[in-house]
Amino acid sequence: MTVALSGKEVAAKLEQQFPSSIIESNKDILLVKNESLFDIISFLKTTPEFDFNYLSCITAVDYFDYFEVVYHLTSMEHNHSLVVKTRCYGRENLSVPSIASLYEGANAQEREIYDLMGISFEGHPNMKRIFLWDGFQGHPLRKDYL
Amino acid sequence: MMAIRTEPFVLNMGPVHPSTHGVYRMRLTLDGEVVVDLEPVIGYLHRGIEKLAEERTYTGVIPLTDRLDYISSMSNNLAYVLAVEKLAGIKVPERAEYLRVIIAELQRISNHLVAVGSFFNDCGAYFTPFLHMYREREKIIDLFEMVSGQRLTYNYMRIGGVSQDIPEEFLPAMDRLLEQMPRSIDELDRFLKENEILLARSKGVGILTKEKAINCSVTGPVLRASGVEWDLRKMDPYSIYDRFEFDIPTGSAGDCYDRYRVRIEEMRQSLRIIKQAVKQLPSGPVVADVPHLIRPPVGEAYAHIEAPKGELAFYLVSDNSIAPYRCHIRPTSLLNLAALRDMVIGWKIADLIIIFGSIDICLGEVDR
């Protein structure tokens, strides 16, 4: 049975390495700051205790004031999973660090989020639209598009 | 010796091609016949299902999910209703759970028949294995027509159960199928397994190593053929899969031949599960008492199943209204394709087609 790790426990373990990077943590999720996202996820990937070697899914949700990018990570070795979230405020010029260098599977999903939500990922090797054509104006999945 | 000057050229395997399993476009850079680079271009089937889902009721999204991986619609329905039930905390009656398992495993067999048949079509066997497998698939589709009235996009699962109970001719037909199908699969496998040309074309071709597969978020038979024992029905059992005994076939080499063998073995294991489920099928209601316009509490849920092509997951965010606030679909086939470029570079065009066919994608899921 895949154990969903509690955000609070993981936050407690991450406190020494990344002080003041964790905004909020409860039973389900771990909310981190935008800037330290890459370091935290690479720490979670490489530490043998967590060993999150498999990225299930990256999503973005539009909550009007802010956009939330949700990462579902799983460890095949220990069979546990974790949900990491990060927020970006505003509607224009949104940017989140890219984890495409850690996980190849993040490549296409981050391009999709850029295409449909307008959040661009720094450090992504090929930040272009993936479903819609290059000259398309707007980002369809946002709540204020149509 | 003087070397002849050669130049790589760009070939476009366009969206319309007999072997790209849908509208998938690849811009290949070829040096003679050897593939040097591959750039995929997708989006030809993008219908905006995630946006459409925000404007329909929770029950109204179910027909939309049919059209994702249109070869195995029942599994898509199942993943979505599991997500809604997790969100709203609904308990499904026993008979519905057993029916769901039977239907999902039948869907797995049907999907793998199409996958293996198309794989042989790409190898060049001119439709003969394809048509023989489709003849077996007809029996399964007849069963699906009995329960849901449809042959391709079934719209069968409902939030809290299934839409209607099985008619009385279902179980006798199922018994006949459980008797004939193992023999048919064995017969087809016996013809195809040791074919010299198949072995020459697919053994050692398109190898995907374990680490690369996990890093690329590849799931399903492709991952298991690379040697990773990861099947959500055993690792994170959903529905009532923990009550059944079955094995997880894995390959060792991660080449096209292993993917073919894994799919054949999975068909046999699915038949095993169906036999146990039919024996234990209880009586009772087939759908829980769920309001028509369901309003789940505020929150989010992520539910994943082992669909025939890999891990299919739905991430639902609810704000207590009648429509989902956000419905995100984990695109199984898009992530399975993440490894395509590295699997193909260095091989020839003919191998590209075979490797692409062995991953078994469906463009409905890639583009959504």
Next chain:
Amino acid sequence: MVIINLGLNNPGYLQTLPSDWPGGFWWHWLLFAVIIIAVVLVMVMAFIYMARRQIGRMQSRVGPNRTGPFGILQPIADVLKVLLKEGIMPTNADKVVYWLAPVVALVPVFVIFAVMPFTNGGMLADLNVGILYIVAISSISTIGMFMAGWGSNNKYSLISAMRVIAAVVSYEIPVLLSIAGVLLLAGSLSMNDIVLAQDIPFILLQPLGFLIFFIAGLAEISRSPFDLLEADSEIVAGFHIEYSGIKFALFYLVEYGEAFILSCLITTIFLGGWRGPVLPEWLWFIAKAVIVWFVMVWLWATLPRVRIDQMMALSWKFLLPLALINLIITAIQVLALPENSLWVMIPVNFAITAVLILLWSKLFKLGWGRVEV
């Protein structure tokens, strides 16, 4: 030039007509050239029909059975459909090359039938170098295919054209060497003499030669399992991708016409041609050609296709050495054995065939895994 005997194996029948009937050399030539072209066209359509029914049965379905009784009129319906379609030419195609390619591919197919022995001496030209003529003319079709691939201004057809040239040139050599074994036994290059020399059909005396000729012939005419030259799951119809309408019909005719040629060649060289007890000679010829076609369609329905480098490896590393060994062994046998006891060769050759094939298949790998180009 001889008249074609339309009767039983009775030399007296139809002897009343002069040998240059109806009226002089040129009318006789014209009449029988037209008859041969008509026969070839009818047989090609019959082959298409037989192939579709047979493949249908092998794929657990019925073939065409709506047009006419048992679907006999299906090839006619296909021909009409194809002829009525619009012939679209790509803008940047090389016009002369594009236009001439079907003609260059088709004419050799008909010309080869001038030396096919339909009955005893019943052919348009009883050349005493018949085999040489056939081998020489049959290579010209390949130039037509390459012209089609180049002139279409399409990268897919160019890939296919390159494959065609590479494959056909490679497989010419095993074809020639396996025929050479038969020529040693027959003692003549004339097609009719080869049939007359087959008191024991050469398939029994030359099993290895037959297998090599059959496989190499399949590769020459790009039929399955070697149909990668026009593989329609990879390069979408290959060199005739930009052809439609009548030009496409001509290429289709070339494909099945060459299959008919191969069936007739195997019948003549290995199966004993028109020889047979009761039925008329031309009927035996057609029947044996149909049996060979049945086997070819059977292979088409069941086997996947090989890759181009595996196909080349098969020709150079597998068929060529075996063909050479076959030729040497046949030469030794022809010199050593006395005239009437050629039947001794049968068990000896079968044993040698079995041993060689087993040995070679252990030593030779058909390119599993990455093969360096």
